[in-house]
Amino acid sequence: MGPEALAQVLQPLKDTFREAQFPDLLVGLGKADDAAVYRLAPDLAIVQTLDFFAPVVDDGYTYGAIAAVNSMSDVWAMGGEVLLALSIAAFPPNLPPEIAQDILRGAGDKVAEAGAVLAGGHTMEDKEPKFGLCVTGTVHPDKVITKSAAQVGDVLVLTKPLGVGVITTALKQGLADPAHVDAATASMLRLNQAAARAMQAAGVHAATDITGFGLLGHAQEMAANSGVGLRFVLEALPFLPGAHEYAAKWIFPGGAYNNERFYAPHVSFAAGIPDETQLLLYDPETSGGLLIAVARERLAALEAELRNANQPYWVVGEVVDGDGTVAVV
Amino acid sequence: MVTVDARGLSCPQPVMLAKQAIDKGEFPIEVLVDTVTSRENVRRLAQRLGLKVQAEPSGDGFKVTLDK
Numbered sequence: 402m403g404p405e406a407l408a409q410v411l412q413p414l415k416d417t418f419r420e421a422q423f424p425d426l427l428v429g430l431g432k433a434d435d436a437a438v439y440r441l442a443p444d445l446a447i448v449q450t451l452d453f454f455a456p457v458v459d460d461g462y463t464y465g466a467i468a469a470v471n472s473m474s475d476v477w478a479m480g481g482e483v484l485l486a487l488s489i490a491a492f493p494p495n496l497p498p499e500i501a502q503d504i505l506r507g508a509g510d511k512v513a514e515a516g517a518v519l520a521g522g523h524t525m526e527d528k529e530p531k532f533g534l535c536v537t538g539t540v541h542p543d544k545v546i547t548k549s550a551a552q553v554g555d556v557l558v559l560t561k562p563l564g565v566g567v568i569t570t571a572l573k574q575g576l577a578d579p580a581h582v583d584a585a586t587a588s589m590l591r592l593n594q595a596a597a598r599a600m601q602a603a604g605v606h607a608a609t610d611i612t613g614f615g616l617l618g619h620a621q622e623m624a625a626n627s628g629v630g631l632r633f634v635l636e637a638l639p640f641l642p643g644a645h646e647y648a649a650k651w652i653f654p655g656g657a658y659n660n661e662r663f664y665a666p667h668v669s670f671a672a673g674i675p676d677e678t679q680l681l682l683y684d685p686e687t688s689g690g691l692l693i694a695v696a697r698e699r700l701a702a703l704e705a706e707l708r709n710a711n712q713p714y715w716v717v718g719e720v721v722d723g724d725g726t727v728a729v730v
Numbered sequence: 731m732v733t734v735d736a737r738g739l740s741c742p743q744p745v746m747l748a749k750q751a752i753d754k755g756e757f758p759i760e761v762l763v764d765t766v767t768s769r770e771n772v773r774r775l776a777q778r779l780g781l782k783v784q785a786e787p788s789g790d791g792f793k794v795t796l797d798k
Contacts, residue, residue: 570741570742571742573740574740574741574742574743574746576742576746650745650746650749650775651742651745651749651771651772651774651775651778652741652742652746652771653741653742653767653770653771654741654767655741655765655766655767658766658767658770675778676774676777677774677778680774
């Protein structure tokens with residue numbers, strides 16, 4: 402669902418409870434974030450999130466694995482650790498049972514890789530397959546990393562390259578170079594766990610994961626929630642191999658246009674940035690990386706932690722004065 | 731007038747067919763599409779290539795007219 406439609410749908414939910422009545426709800430809908438956080442004890446909060454989507458790749462096992470990584474990512478974006486997951490699935494009645502088993506196996510293996518357990522789930526029939534996880538994680542209540550605390554002067558770090566949307570759209574029509582698909586798939590399969598641990602070890606101000614609203618959409622939410630501006634340097638932004646090629650052929654998914662329509666009023670581009678590159682920055686990502694805002698004096702510590710974990714990263718911009726604005730220069 | 735009937739085709743096929751027609755160089759070209767996404771992909775590609783573009787509703791979908 403596009404950002405505009407989602408905001409409309411969620412509005413009535415905000416009227417069903419008053420946040421003041423739930424002081425232990427540390428992160429809810431007030432300032433929307435990647436996951437809900439609820440304090441159970443002075444030193445323990447649960448991080449709760451749910452995500453599911455239609456297939457992005459052809460292979461069942463890989464689809465399940467990507468969906469699982471994407472679902473767990475919301476916990477890591479809050480600085481948490483994954484504890485437990487349940488699957489939510491819709492399979493067509495004529496789907497061979499082996500494929501459904503592959504999807505679940507892919508998910509189970511990724512949850513296990515994260516040191517957590519896929520303990521059950523719910524499955525129904527539907528024409529188009531859908532799969533994802535409801536994930537419970539934990540975090541210390543004082544160490545929750547939201548997207549609402551980026552500060553002017555912070556440096557922006559991104560942990561995965563961009564371009565999954567155009568590559569998977571090309572794949573659906575059999576137009577994608579297998580090497581491009583392999584690189585995009587490897588990127589989607591990478592856990593954001595090491596990046597989350599690096600954030601906690603180094604100490605950062607804010608983070609979010611880059612998924613359906615694209616880099617600029619998620620960046621705008623961080624900027625708006627934090628009351629700042631974000632400034633990206635185009636040359637510093639990493640792209641998957643093939644991303645620019647498919648963008649130049651203009652094979653964008655509908656989500657890219659939804660994102661552009663909703664976020665463009667807050668986004669500015671330096672003169673000379675081609676139209677297709679602009680749209681590529683709105684392109685929906687699946688299981689994208691973390692966008693981290695870290696104080697300049699903590700950057701070296703964060704970089705050391707990321708390097709030690711063999712976690713790729715790119716320094717892509719900075720936090721500037723602004724009011725929910727995003728600039729690409 | 732060259733007509734590219736891309737109705738019933740899912741993205742990105744319409745924009746690929748439109749690009750093939752543009753590369754042949756016979757204008758004007760009329761591209762028929764079903765979805766907003768296909769319309770936008772064709773419209774924005776053509777704009778980027780410096781063509782004159784006009785998009786309008788047509789039947790249940792859209793007609794995008796391209797000219798030099």
